[in-house]
Structures are given as structure tokens and as C-alpha cells.
Amino acid sequence: MNSHPEISSYIKQKNPSRVLLRYLTAIPEDIRDSVNKILKISNPNPATLKQLIELTSDINSKTGSNPLDNKGIIELIKNSGIKDAVKKLRRMRMPKTNKIISEINNEIKNIELKVLKIDFDQSFESRGLTLSADISSLKDAELLKEELNDITASGVLERIIKKYKMGD
Helix, strand or coil: CCCCHHHHHHHHHHCCCHHHHHHHHHCCHHHHHHHHHHHHHCCCCHHHHHHHHHHHHHHHHHHCCCHHHHCCHHHHHHHHCHHHHHHHHHHHHCHHHHHHHHHHHHHHHCCCCCCEEEEECCCCCCCCEEEEECCCCHHHHHHHHHHHHHHHHCCHHHHHHHHHHHHC
């Protein structure tokens, strides 16, 4: 770690868990160099750094490349913060899941809904979709009935449910 002064300083300052220390010593040198660069521009909590390293290591084992340098992650951290970088790494790690999320979002976006809202857990940990509505008048209640009829009769709701079930 002597050739990585930011990592050494981080360890002294944060006193991270043994798991994170193990990760920091086990990662390939090029990823350790990237983590050192990240620690020059960001001071993440140990849990966030652990996530970043786990995601990076997983992507590296699948692709053989360092996603921190190859995909503009360090630039993203400079501009948007480390949490956005972790989100991007999650998307890179699970391309099939992200494709399903994108397809579901497109289906939802293409429906004209005024009262009804369709939400879903993007980690696919819940059992299904959430349909909700804000109703403040009888007109809203009638509109809700129409929207529910439209999305069921057109098959849109069925397509969204099938896509959601593919993600779990």
C-alpha cells in the first residue's frame, strides 16, 4: 500500500473492516491504482467503498477490464459523486436486469396516465408491481376506472407484469 498513499491514509483515517482491508489488498494493481485516484477526489464511507470494490471486482472478473478507468467512473465521481458511480457500476454489472428495467420504464412511459401510477422495485425484491392513485374527486375515481380498464384491455399491464417476472 506504500505506492498508494491515498489508500494508506484512508485506512488510517477510517479504520475500515477486515473485509474491506482484504479487498484492498486482493484487488489487481490497476484497480488499486484507480481506487487510489478515487480517494484523491472523494472520501467515501467504508460501506460505499466496499460496494464500489465488490462491483468493480465482479465486473473485472467477467470482462477482464478495469471498469473504473475504462468507463469514465472516475470522471463521474468528480462530476456527480461516488453514489452515482456505484449506481452506474450496478447497471454495468447486470446488463440483463437493466434491459428489463428499461423496457418496463418504456412501457410505463408510453401509457397516458393521469391518476394511476405504476411503480416497481428495480431490485426485483418485491413480489410485484405497485399501482397507486391520488383521488380527490369522483371524476378522479372515474378516470382511475378508465385507466385500469385501458391498461388491462390493451395488454399493457400483462406485458409489464411478464417483464417484471423475468427480472426476479
